[in-house]
Amino acid sequence: VWAAKAWREGDPGGTRAGRRPRAGSVPTGFLDVDVTSAPLALECLYTPWAPGTDSDGAPTPQDCPRVFSAGLDLTEMCGRNPAHYAEYWKAVQELWLRTYLSSLVLVAAINGACPAGGCIIALACDCRVLADNPKYHIGLNETLLGITAPFWFKDAYVNTIGHRASEQALQLGYLFPPSEALQVGLVDQVVPEDQVLSTALSEMARWLAVPDHARQLTKNMMRKATADRLLRQRDADIQNFVSFICRDSIQKSLQVYLEKLRQRKG
Numbered sequence: 001v002w003a004a005k006a007w008r009e010g011d012p013g014g015t016r017a018g019r020r021p022r023a024g025s026v027p028t029g030f031l032d033v034d035v036t037s038a039p040l041a042l043e044c045l046y047t048p049w050a051p052g053t054d055s056d057g058a059p060t061p062q063d064c065p066r067v068f069s070a071g072l073d074l075t076e077m078c079g080r081n082p083a084h085y086a087e088y089w090k091a092v093q094e095l096w097l098r099t100y101l102s103s104l105v106l107v108a109a110i111n112g113a114c115p116a117g118g119c120i121i122a123l124a125c126d127c128r129v130l131a132d133n134p135k136y137h138i139g140l141n142e143t144l145l146g147i148t149a150p151f152w153f154k155d156a157y158v159n160t161i162g163h164r165a166s167e168q169a170l171q172l173g174y175l176f177p178p179s180e181a182l183q184v185g186l187v188d189q190v191v192p193e194d195q196v197l198s199t200a201l202s203e204m205a206r207w208l209a210v211p212d213h214a215r216q217l218t219k220n221m222m223r224k225a226t227a228d229r230l231l232r233q234r235d236a237d238i239q240n241f242v243s244f245i246c247r248d249s250i251q252k253s254l255q256v257y258l259e260k261l262r263q264r265k266g
């Protein structure tokens with residue numbers, strides 16, 4: 001994701017959210033910032049956990065392909081206490097709200113798998129460019145983990161791919177391969193892997209060509225109702241998350257899923 005203003009201006013003072021991510025560390029793996037301890041200054045970020053810039057200040061490709069984001073960090077949701085879950089969920093809300101409502105142009109250059117929390121952050125961007133690799137699935141797969149996507153994940157999905165497609169994909173926990181993601185409108189472009197970044201930059205240029213104030217007001221007009229819905233119910237949403245995630249049956253499901261992931265690796 002490129003936060004346009006900072007990148008365009010070279011932003012020497014901006015916060016580089018660098019370092020190699022580890023799978024599953026979203027929200028921290030996505031922007032690679034500790035959202036649990038610091039207010040997130042999205043407008044100061046100019047790269048994701050990717051790249052860096054070359055001598056002209058242009059972004060260079062990240063060194064960790066294959067995973068755009070493995071979603072939220074499941075270890076943050078297993079075996080912890082209610083206070084931890086509440087703080088974690090508040091940070092997830094904050095990351096999404098700031099991304100979704102950012103006045104910057106945000107283009108997601110998706111060069112790897114993009115499930116669940118990864119998808120929701122990509123959906124908060126203005127535009128998504130996905131690498132054409134059959135392994136790079138994108139979508140909200142929560143039900144396959146035995147959990148449910150919260151209403152604001154669902155809202156973002158519906159806003160992007162419509163009600164029927166969301167209903168089906170959410171219940172099935174379906175992860176779309178690139179061609180289907182394009183067809184359903186979950187991403188805006190699918191391009192060969194080595195063209196993801198250049199295409200994202202071209203998209204960025206297209207969006208930046210529009211007068212900022214008009215684009216920003218329009219973006220806000222389109223997104224405000226969805227964001228307000230969460231803002232009105234933030235505390236209730238946190239309480240709901242905590243009581244849901246604390247259930248023995250949910251903890252068991254998550255542990256089984258994590259164990260499967262680890263075994264698959266071996």
Ligand SMILES: CCCCCC/C=C\CC(=O)SCCNC(=O)CCNC(=O)[C@H](O)C(C)(C)COP(=O)(O)OP(=O)(O)OC[C@H]1O[C@@H](n2cnc3c(N)ncnc32)[C@H](O)[C@@H]1OP(=O)(O)O
Pocket residue numbers: 022023024025066067069070071072073074075113115116117118141142145147148149150240241244258261262264265
């Ligand atoms: C009331 C509402 C409640 C619910 C609210 C919504 C909650 C959560 C939304 C989410 O985001 S849930 C997370 C969903 N994510 C996934 O299902 C993706 C799982 N991961 C994968 O499928 C794969 O890891 C990958 C992304 C396709 C990458 O594959 P790769 O082969 O490159 O990597 P692995 O070897 O599988 O994994 C490396 C390492 O990371 C661990 N890991 C993977 N994903 C996560 C994760 N999301 N959280 C924590 N840990 C994760 C995996 O177990 C390996 O760990 P180690 O063996 O190295 O310890």
